[in-house]
Amino acid sequence: MDRRDFLLSSSTGLAALSIPAVVSAAIGDKLLFPEVEKFTQQDWLTLATVQNHLFPSEEHAPGALEINALHYLHNFLGNPATDPVDIQFILSGTHSLQQFAKQNHSIPFAQLAIDEREKLLRKFEQQPEGRRWLTNILNYILESLLTDPVYGGNPEQIGWKWLEHRAGEPRPPANKRYWLL
Amino acid sequence: MSHDFDICIVGSGAGAGPVIFTLAHAGYKVLVLEKGPWYTEQDYFKDELKTSLRGGYTPDLRDEQHVVELENDDGSWKSFPTYQSSWNFWNGSVVGGSSNFMSGFFHRLKPNDFKLLSSYGPIERANIVDWPISYDDMEPYYDKVEKVVGVSGRVIDHPFQEPRSSKDFPFPPTMEHPIAGHIDKACERLGIHSMPMPRAILSQPALNRKSCVYSGYCGSYGCATGAKSSSRVALIDSAVATGNCDLRPHAMVTHIHSDQSGKVNAVEYIDKKGQQHAVDARLYVIAAQAIETSRLLLNSSGPKHPDGLGNNTHQVGKNLIFAGGGAGSGRLTYDKFSPEQVADLKQFGTFVNRSIQDWYEISDKDMFKTTAPQKGGTIDFVHLHPNPVARASRQTRGDGQLLWGKPLKDRIKEHFTEGRYIKVEAFCDWLPTDNSHVTLDPEVKDKWGLPVARIKVDVHVQNLKVGWYLANKSADVMREMGADNVLAFASGVPPTNLVAGGCRFGTDPQTSVLNPDCQVHDVENLYVTDGSFMPTGGSVPHTWTIYANAFRVADKILARLGGNKKTEYEPTRKTG
Numbered sequence: 001m002d003r004r005d006f007l008l009s010s011s012t013g014l015a016a017l018s019i020p021a022v023v024s025a026a027i028g029d030k031l032l033f034p035e036v037e038k039f040t041q042q043d044w045l046t047l048a049t050v051q052n053h054l055f056p057s058e059e060h061a062p063g064a065l066e067i068n069a070l071h072y073l074h075n076f077l078g079n080p081a082t083d084p085v086d087i088q089f090i091l092s093g094t095h096s097l098q099q100f101a102k103q104n105h106s107i108p109f110a111q112l113a114i115d116e117r118e119k120l121l122r123k124f125e126q127q128p129e130g131r132r133w134l135t136n137i138l139n140y141i142l143e144s145l146l147t148d149p150v151y152g153g154n155p156e157q158i159g160w161k162w163l164e165h166r167a168g169e170p171r172p173p174a175n176k177r178y179w180l181l
Numbered sequence: 182m183s184h185d186f187d188i189c190i191v192g193s194g195a196g197a198g199p200v201i202f203t204l205a206h207a208g209y210k211v212l213v214l215e216k217g218p219w220y221t222e223q224d225y226f227k228d229e230l231k232t233s234l235r236g237g238y239t240p241d242l243r244d245e246q247h248v249v250e251l252e253n254d255d256g257s258w259k260s261f262p263t264y265q266s267s268w269n270f271w272n273g274s275v276v277g278g279s280s281n282f283m284s285g286f287f288h289r290l291k292p293n294d295f296k297l298l299s300s301y302g303p304i305e306r307a308n309i310v311d312w313p314i315s316y317d318d319m320e321p322y323y324d325k326v327e328k329v330v331g332v333s334g335r336v337i338d339h340p341f342q343e344p345r346s347s348k349d350f351p352f353p354p355t356m357e358h359p360i361a362g363h364i365d366k367a368c369e370r371l372g373i374h375s376m377p378m379p380r381a382i383l384s385q386p387a388l389n390r391k392s393c394v395y396s397g398y399c400g401s402y403g404c405a406t407g408a409k410s411s412s413r414v415a416l417i418d419s420a421v422a423t424g425n426c427d428l429r430p431h432a433m434v435t436h437i438h439s440d441q442s443g444k445v446n447a448v449e450y451i452d453k454k455g456q457q458h459a460v461d462a463r464l465y466v467i468a469a470q471a472i473e474t475s476r477l478l479l480n481s482s483g484p485k486h487p488d489g490l491g492n493n494t495h496q497v498g499k500n501l502i503f504a505g506g507g508a509g510s511g512r513l514t515y516d517k518f519s520p521e522q523v524a525d526l527k528q529f530g531t532f533v534n535r536s537i538q539d540w541y542e543i544s545d546k547d548m549f550k551t552t553a554p555q556k557g558g559t560i561d562f563v564h565l566h567p568n569p570v571a572r573a574s575r576q577t578r579g580d581g582q583l584l585w586g587k588p589l590k591d592r593i594k595e596h597f598t599e600g601r602y603i604k605v606e607a608f609c610d611w612l613p614t615d616n617s618h619v620t621l622d623p624e625v626k627d628k629w630g631l632p633v634a635r636i637k638v639d640v641h642v643q644n645l646k647v648g649w650y651l652a653n654k655s656a657d658v659m660r661e662m663g664a665d666n667v668l669a670f671a672s673g674v675p676p677t678n679l680v681a682g683g684c685r686f687g688t689d690p691q692t693s694v695l696n697p698d699c700q701v702h703d704v705e706n707l708y709v710t711d712g713s714f715m716p717t718g719g720s721v722p723h724t725w726t727i728y729a730n731a732f733r734v735a736d737k738i739l740a741r742l743g744g745n746k747k748t749e750y751e752p753t754r755k756t757g
Binding site: 053054055056058061081083118121122125131134135138139142143145146147148151159160162163164165166167168169170171172173176177178181 | 230234587590597
């Protein structure tokens with residue numbers, strides 16, 4: 001069983017997994033970029049859980065896990081072109097959500113049942129900052145789904161294939177990703 | 182007196198390229214100062230992140246931004262720096278400027294566009310004027326752009342076809358998507374003239390350039406084959422090959438110095454390493470795109486120009502215009518069409534290339550409360566932009582809340598796989614008013630410490646009326662095509678990539694910045710050749726007219742310098 005099958009077959013989803021397993025599965029064993037050192041394992045778990053909730057895996061449609069959404073987000077937050085303000089925004093929102101979960105349920109967000117997560121995220125969305133954060137997280141998921149695989153998401157063009165999308169040629173090589181040109 | 186160069190040109194886009202090309206090929210020493218990098222076809226990829234989501238070809242807004250001033254619903258005004266917003270007025274700070282990223286929808290202005298005031302009369306609160314030149318003055322240069330820069334198309338007879346000196350375009354139309362046939366049939370049933378849209382894209386190898394390869398990603402993207410007629414590939418490459426053109430990328434011009442007589446005597450710029458330089462030339466040209474041209478003039482005060490270069494009558498920055506109009510879309514849902522039609526509709530890469538100009542002039546008493554003809558505009562039919570992230574992101578907008586989870590995935594799947602979208606861009610005049618202009622912001626500065634441009638944007642109600650009229654007409658066509666989910670609307674939001682004015686040309690220095698030759702009235706050795714010169718914008722995208730006018734002014738400059746030093750132009754650009 002590979003890691004994807006393992007995660008998908010987990011009856012209670014990501015919440016049943018240990019923190020190292022989820023984060024390792026999503027962002028691999030690569031060293032964290034210095035820019036994202038402030039993100040703890042707990043933060044990555046919260047982000048992975050939110051991504052999985054917003055864009056769940058289905059039998060015939062890839063979810064956040066299959067499109068490497070956390071790995072993609074990690075790459076975005078760590079690349080040198082990313083505005084530190086954007087990094088801080090993602091981090092602050094993650095902490096706000098964690099705090100919000102504790103206030104409402106007294107347990108970490110990642111341990112909530114799916115319907116409880118939904119209710120909590122909808123409440124979080126009512127706050128202007130919460131909505132802005134969720135909008136951003138959703139956009140990064142969709143980037144992971146549909147940008148060129150050279151950026152770390154959309155492995156083997158899984159997103160393009162799902163949506164019968166034709167990419168344009170020429171595609172960007174690794175040495176000409178946007179922050180390198 | 183000796184000079185470093187015969188002519189120094191600030192900028193390298195559509196307003197600069199014709200001057201660079203003409204003078205370099207005529208044997209004059211040309212210096213081009215471009216603030217952005219020098220990319221070639223080998224650097225342009227179909228990369229949505231770089232092109233559209235991360236602003237990869239425009240300055241970092243943390244370093245260089247603008248301040249925008251917009252009107253609230255109650256008539257008060259609000260302003261904000263663009264870094265703190267989703268606005269971005271940069272359009273391509275690279276060699277060749279934003280012409281690298283245009284869609285190349287090329288339409289000429291019509292004869293009446295050169296005399297809007299005398300043709301249609303005044304409109305309250307709009308600073309409409311006639312141009313100091315006529316369509317006949319510009320026509321040879323429109324023709325030149327077709328042949329030298331490269332425009333593909335096919336002329337058909339329709340009510341507002343402008344006069345042409347060449348019978349047809351030099352290059353046949355680019356390949357067309359089957360959806361064009363659906364538009365043609367719908368227009369025929371409605372008694373409307375559907376016309377092939379001219380494109381600044383080569384449909385066959387020519388001019389030492391390759392043909393379009395129909396990647397499906399054109400507008401917003403740099404061209405990897407050289408088929409798109411950017412200023413860089415069509416004009417600058419061959420100018421550089423003459424050996425007469427010194428092109429310096431990463432050169433940010435910070436000040437244009439002028440002497441006691443008011444003439445320009447040096448251009449100061451900062452290179453990539455932050456080192457300051459000054460150069461001089463016999464003549465100078467600014468073509469930094471409308472907003473930045475006005476800003477540079479306003480930032481360049483001198484002994485005879487205390488309020489900014491060429492601004493002694495306080496006209497610099499005034500009458501900024503955009504392209505007015507509307508937009509629309511509809512979906513040809515696959516289950517309403519035969520399998521063969523669906524297979525055709527799913528084709529990818531070729532262009533829609535259809536326009537309607539039947540309402541370039543409108544007579545509609547119900548809409549405009551007058552029997553007098555009104556200036557109308559152009560409807561262009563295009564594909565929905567293929568950028569997949571942008572398309573998917575739009576599906577997250579739910580009813581008062583974000584859509585996520587399976588409902589979002591289902592909607593995205595349907596959007597991408599159950600129909601083909603057609604989109605409309607309608608163009609009308611963006612009327613110039615006293616409240617649309619560029620000034621220097623008193624507080625916000627760029628990374629070099631220079632005041633940034635403060636852009637005040639005013640929307641005249643006539644823009645919206647005409648925009649609605651055109652949008653509704655386009656909706657009729659889409660419904661006749663059998664489209665579902667038809668939406669059409671006028672827009673008061675300024676398209677930040679279609680901007681002109683700010684240094685209008687005219688005969689009276691009290692009401693214009695440039696004379697009819699686009700020389701700054703009271704600066705005898707300085708010209709402005711980008712879209713800044715336009716007093717009104719026509720009801721089409723501006724780019725063809727900017728190219729044509731720059732060729733016209735280039736001829737004036739060439740005559741002033743003494744004419745050709747060399748004989749006729751022979752392409753010297755390398756092949757392969």
